[in-house]
Amino acid sequence: MATARSFWKGHLRLALVTIPIRLVSATASEDKVALHQVDRKSKQRIRYQKVAGESGRVVPQSDIVQGYELDDGNYVLFEPEELDKLKLTTRHTVELTEFVEACSIDPLYFDNPYFVLPDGDVAEEGYRIIRDALRATKKYGVGQLTIRGRENLIAMKPCGDGLMLETLRYESEIRDADEIFSGIGTSKLRPELIDMAKQLIEDRASKFEPGDFKNHYAEALRNLVKEKVAGGLSTEVAGGDEPSKGTVIDFMEALRRSTGKSNAKPDKARTKTAASRQKREPVKRAAPKAQKRKSRAR
Numbered sequence: 001m002a003t004a005r006s007f008w009k010g011h012l013r014l015a016l017v018t019i020p021i022r023l024v025s026a027t028a029s030e031d032k033v034a035l036h037q038v039d040r041k042s043k044q045r046i047r048y049q050k051v052a053g054e055s056g057r058v059v060p061q062s063d064i065v066q067g068y069e070l071d072d073g074n075y076v077l078f079e080p081e082e083l084d085k086l087k088l089t090t091r092h093t094v095e096l097t098e099f100v101e102a103c104s105i106d107p108l109y110f111d112n113p114y115f116v117l118p119d120g121d122v123a124e125e126g127y128r129i130i131r132d133a134l135r136a137t138k139k140y141g142v143g144q145l146t147i148r149g150r151e152n153l154i155a156m157k158p159c160g161d162g163l164m165l166e167t168l169r170y171e172s173e174i175r176d177a178d179e180i181f182s183g184i185g186t187s188k189l190r191p192e193l194i195d196m197a198k199q200l201i202e203d204r205a206s207k208f209e210p211g212d213f214k215n216h217y218a219e220a221l222r223n224l225v226k227e228k229v230a231g232g233l234s235t236e237v238a239g240g241d242e243p244s245k246g247t248v249i250d251f252m253e254a255l256r257r258s259t260g261k262s263n264a265k266p267d268k269a270r271t272k273t274a275a276s277r278q279k280r281e282p283v284k285r286a287a288p289k290a291q292k293r294k295s296r297a298r
Helices: 080-084 121-137 191-203 216-229 251-258 268-297
Strands: 008-014 017-025 066-069 075-078 093-101 110-118 139-147 150-159 162-168
Touching: 008 121, 008 139, 017 121, 075 080, 093 150, 110 121, 110 150, 121 139, 121 150, 121 162, 139 162, 191 251
Parallel strands: 008 093
Antiparallel strands: 008 017, 017 110, 066 075, 093 139, 110 162, 139 150, 150 162
């Protein structure tokens, strides 16, 4: 089994079954390019000091404690030992208290993923049993887990040959979608537009391959760093074509072009209207110019 740095160690409990487990972060940050704030003159990195309110006094780490702010601006202070005495079973144990259908959790609730590994050879059998049972029933195990002082709602599911735990947002953290989208119109749309949009989606339907997508900004930023190190002065970042400054007037025509139907017959009424405008406009514009020339000649 590949070794990986543990993010958390504890136990997984299912009824009377308890097995030791450890969590490993399921995400990596290799593709991120870290930028720091630097003093332009001295080329030194900007550092922040912990200061006390308006006094500006630098406070040593030993004098910093946690505090809860009251309505009057005062604080209730807590020593580290007091917080450690809070007996939360979820600090050291993930208990799967209920099981739900895999599709019943809205993706909006999912937050951070972690791989779950058995902690020791003795734990592997129970680990594999829970994994296979979840896979067979197509269920997610739901429970709670305390990470970094915060009790998280979690969901556990099979993932490849192992298990994955994902922290979930609480209901109070999700904004009401109906309220956010309440200003969007409800008038009936033209069926032909929807049909062409559906065709466009079907024509471009494919299996999702994450490896096909690259972080172009990170790549361009790395290249810029290389140029700077090599003594280059250019700060231009290669990108795609400039966006068109024109505006698409006819949404129907835009969809036709996207679906390869730009040669379709145009709307007769619109064609007649456009043709009549082309005939009238030159006459109206030319007449005043001709009259001005005649008056000047006289």
